[in-house]
Amino acid sequence: MVKKGSIHTATITDTVFPNKGVAYVDGQRIIVHDGLEGQRVRIKVTKKRGEKVEARILDILEKSPLEKEAACAQFGTCGGCTYLNVPYETQLEIKSRQVLKLLADAGIQGFDFLGIQPSPNITGYRNKMEYTFGDSGDGTLTLGLHKKRMRYEVSPVTGCQLVDEDFLSILNAVLAYFRAAKVPFYHKKSHQGVLRHLVIRKAGTTGEILVNLITTSQQKLELGELVDALLQLTLAGSIKGILHTINDGRADTIQADAVHLLWGKDCITEAILGLTFRITAFSFFQTNSHGAQELFALVRGFAGENLGVVFDLYCGTGTIAQIISPQAEKVIGIEIVPEAIEAARQNAKLNRLDNCRFIVGDVLTELDNLIEQPDLVILDPPRSGIHPKALQKLIASAPPRLVYVSCQPVSLARDLQVLTESGYRAVKVKCVDMFPHTPHVETVALICKA
Incomplete structure (x- = not known):
């Protein structure tokens, strides 16, 4: 019987986001933390609430066919890596599959999936x-x-x-x-x-x-x-x-x-796509510099040319806003962290960009204060996604196109579901692997008014 504290032997049949194995015992679905599909494991149930059961691995009885020797003596005990024992191409396949499943489970379909962009460097990539x-x-x-x-x-x-x-x-x-x-x-x-x-x-x-x-x-x-x-x-x-x-x-x-x-x-200073960005000890900046160039180039491509007014919501230090600015008449960035906005303003001045305006404030509040009507809205929210009230306010303003940059595909799927129910549709989706050997992945979606 599966109950809290019970110990079982099982085979992990699937891996779901983020880094959770799926096993079955007596027909009961169990989420196994840090499990990899194909492993034969001895597990202990740590949580059981109704049909939701979670377990941790006590022993790996048989390795997965996907596994290889990890190139680090601390792998398995250090919390830095998850997939260092999995070939990189397989990591990409796992991440793509997980994102597509999350979108499918949310009813998001009919889009062109452009695959996953590998990281330019798979070791030594963190800045x-x-x-x-x-x-x-x-x-x-x-x-x-x-x-x-x-x-x-x-x-x-x-x-x-x-x-x-x-x-x-x-x-x-x-x-x-x-x-x-x-x-x-x-x-x-x-x-x-x-x-x-x-x-x-x-x-x-x-x-x-x-x-x-x-x-x-x-x-x-x-x-x-x-x-x-x-x-x-x-x-x-x-x-x-x-x-x-x-x-x-x-x-x-x-x-x-x-x-x-x-x-x-x-x-x-960091040089990205022809622009220079000043980074302080506490600035937010993508942790994979060369991967960031791939990510921002993708956003720029999804945005298109000859743009009018662009809103960059949750703009952080304004990196995307500034990269988009040569294609736009005006870019308005909104971010709740004052230090990030100050850095955005300094970097815009450093790059001699005069068509970027950065506003300190909550997206939910500041959207009401803008008189401009955007031709394009770029969304790069935190892991939790867009606040439901802010999302409804954005939908009410009826921008024709959105580019959503997500570091958390679970919240992306949830927000896309709301947008789809409100008359939008995902046109193109592409993943960018900014974090090799970890379960994390960036996903960019082009969304248009249906």
Whole structure:
């Protein structure tokens, strides 16, 4: 009998978004977290509510025919990768299939599916990593990523496939410095300690690097020797700035109570499709620089030429708005985060674009304040998708065309269902793999008034 706590042996027959295996025991459908189709597994039921049953893997009895040897010693314990043990072409097939199933289950049909655009680089593609200080288990200070499904334990990242060698060189130098200095890490339970995070950003197109050390204020740190050690590293890229951020908040998130510039500049630059973007320590920017060029080129192609007024809703730092601007008479971006809008304005000025206007505010509210009628609306909402009231307000304004950029196909399918019921139809859909070896995928849809 399938009940909470029961243990079973099963074969995973399918993989659904995001990274959930599907198995059947006595006719009961069970979602198996981190399962891969074809695996024979021993599982323990962790949740049962009516017909919804979830389980975790205790043992993999037989590997899936899809599996290969993962090129990382930490695979399986580190939370950074999911599909590193699956050939890349198979990863693309899995992601495409999952997106199409979500759309089909929502009743979205009749569109031209253009497949999935592979990432230009499948290793070393990330331009930003947030590392956490912790205990390696024997009392030795470590610096790495959270272990899978564990809040407090940290996994080392030796041989990490997601970043290039510059990230690991900087990480190792910082770790060696603080091990020698015997500075304690911040304990999330007791809220005592100093070292919290190390954030490294490296622009994929320019090679510029920004290093940001995040600590509490519980101990005064003299960091001149650390700065010297970092500047003496032999790197493929070049360090442009070193920052020290104070964060005394209790939440395990990176926030800034104070930011001190230790050396150089507080920003780096990225060059995307002929434009330059200034990126600070806390700016949002796509984490795959070369993949972002593929994504933005696709959006630009779906948007078309000779545009009048374009709304870019949830515009973030205005990257898409600026890339679209040469094709438009006017682009209006709306974003609720003031810092993002300030960055958008600075970047528009940097790129000498005078037809972009950026507004701080909630899309739900600011749509009422616009007198312009858009020829095209670009939507790039957060993972949760478009707020239902904002979506209804957008539909009421009756734009003839929409380009929806989604990082969460579940919310895309839900919003497309509402749009379809309101007289719109998806014309073209294409996926872009911005995150190799993970379950995540970007999806772009061109939507027209039926």
